Amino acid sequence: MSDLPVSPLAPGAFPDLPAIAGVRVATRACGVKYKGRTDVLLAAFAPETQAAGVFTKSLTASAPVDWCRKCLTGGVANGLIVNSGNANAFTGRLGEEAVEQVVEAVADRLACRPSRVFAASTGVIGEALNFRAITDELAAMAGDLAAGGWHAAAQAIMTTDTFPKGAAAEAAVNGRTVKIAGIAKGSGMIAPDMATMLAYVFTDAAIPAAVLQDLLADACDRSFNAITVDSDTSTSDTLMLFATGAAGNEQGFSGPDDPALADFRAKLEAVTLDLAQQVVRDGEGASKFIEITVTGAATDAAAKTIALSIANSPLVKTAIAGEDANWGRVVMAVGKAGERADRDRLNITMGGVTIAKNGLAVDGYDEAPVAAHMRGQEIDIAVDVGVGNGRATVWTCDLTHGYISINADYRS
């Protein structure tokens, strides 16, 4: 929905997402800020739809994030309202009132309690949200509610995204097939005034909220919490999972590790990872998609810290933009991560080719295959730090003139 050209790393087309029994959506051009495009998404859920959520760790979180955190204690969702164009962040008491006005109006239309309506706003921060632009259209939107419509839903929540993001999967739960469909927005990780990350996943599985929350938190750790574009954290980042129960699978799970949930767990992670990687592929100015795997760390958490240190290093990211297999910058990023690493047992490979082994450049290292790998769009870096069994994989994109242009040359 932005004027920017579609990212060169974008998938070919929006995927085919199934309708989810118990979920209806509607979108509309309410003119919150943008003209000539949809900017509000309304979703209505079956009565006992279970909800789970993971939110920004920012200490200056937006008013809608505060609202969702509070409502999530109830575990049940009947509605969801999302607007683009205005983030309703750093808006003080006015921001809280705007959220209340909007969710109360949605609750009236869906005949449910306001505390069962979740909300999100993404766009410019520090400006009062013109909530009447939304509430005035809710009657019409409620009339439009229908199953499916994911492509339109993904488009309505875009800000500087250059393509809408969706992913789907099926999973077997106690002999029933359940469906999972997800949409996301985000490009740049994350500017509060332009690129908040939002992701919503919907399923017809019957899974209680407490179990759902654990499943979502785990999936998030290995997907949305394993990607970075520029190390910045939005005031509004939100990932939510809604389970309508319409698939009618048997319940009584012992917890998130119940074997009956193994397939669902794997497929949920696949959907969140697909969405998260699409966010990276829409990273501001991105020309290359980078996968970084760290092994041999003291713990998995240490491995992730080291991997993110590499992924967030401006010097590593600019080297890759320049198609330079600059392993010295990788060493630097390992060193600054603050986690244990054995300099004399460090191994580094790029594109599967070993560049440095046991802390030294490989004798007779042939740069040609690595140089060819660096000219591609998909870059793999693997580092073994030689002290333990901890491992982690994270994803990022390169840092290019395009990023500077988007964030410096265009005045917001």
Next chain:
Amino acid sequence: MSDLPVSPLAPGAFPDLPAIAGVRVATRACGVKYKGRTDVLLAAFAPETQAAGVFTKSLTASAPVDWCRKCLTGGVANGLIVNSGNANAFTGRLGEEAVEQVVEAVADRLACRPSRVFAASTGVIGEALNFRAITDELAAMAGDLAAGGWHAAAQAIMTTDTFPKGAAAEAAVNGRTVKIAGIAKGSGMIAPDMATMLAYVFTDAAIPAAVLQDLLADACDRSFNAITVDSDTSTSDTLMLFATGAAGNEQGFSGPDDPALADFRAKLEAVTLDLAQQVVRDGEGASKFIEITVTGAATDAAAKTIALSIANSPLVKTAIAGEDANWGRVVMAVGKAGERADRDRLNITMGGVTIAKNGLAVDGYDEAPVAAHMRGQEIDIAVDVGVGNGRATVWTCDLTHGYISINADYRS
């Protein structure tokens, strides 16, 4: 010494630095890597010169850093040898041997123990240091040793720096005037293969090593540890202070807080701060020098964490490059710092003009004076986070197309 144009933020000229009694220096074009320029600095100190040092926190520190840490336990320095062109980092056992060969050769020339010779290397990493290029020239260099010569010394240690960096001061210690002279190199903070930060400060004051170390660590915290260009940490960062004692001031200090050292302490901090700010002014691609002050934090340390979160945010730095007073990005950076802040008591000023107060954009905010400030080369941002009395000031530069060009377009 690089082919890049001199930074627009550079001072007018190299300052007039005094000779320091007890210190002699020599420089030479040894051809370690660069051609047609000096690349080695040798310094010789009076017999009981006291030494202090602060080194990179990187866990993949270079061989010379390991060497200096070990030697510093002795507290006495008789010599210093620095080369540019090769960082002797990530060079394993070969790197350690190269350091030993060089310091032993220097020790022979200066008739002292090798453990009293400090070393540093800056330049490309992962390549074996051709130490014979240095040792072959030491006899000639020893013959050239002379007092003064700071401008030449600052030039010999440059890599991608666009101007040599020096600063000086005088201080009163127990009724005697002592001199302080310092040189530094660094541009970009910090690429291991191009822009390691090195700084050396020399004084004729008589101060024992243990006290000197505390004075230097404190000065470093408020200068070199309060600057950032790109959040990257070199494998070789080194700050050392040598005190020859030639000024003959009375000693017997109770510690670093002895009132007799108050003036020296202040002047030392002024010299290190001047040098540190010159490094920022030579930041890769820098077009603006930015001072960020955070007040009202829970502690001074929390204030510094928040200030560095703002200073390291690519979104803040690109906004400033675009001359955009984008306070929303400052809010975002405060939020992601992870330190306590009261969203509803946050105040933000730029160029002395209040933009947001008590968590809200100021009513009737006039952008004109702030926009004028943003068009200048010296940008001031002040944030009060409203929870306590902690405060800190840090310095950085903007993130421009020039940074991307230097680090991506030019292959190393």
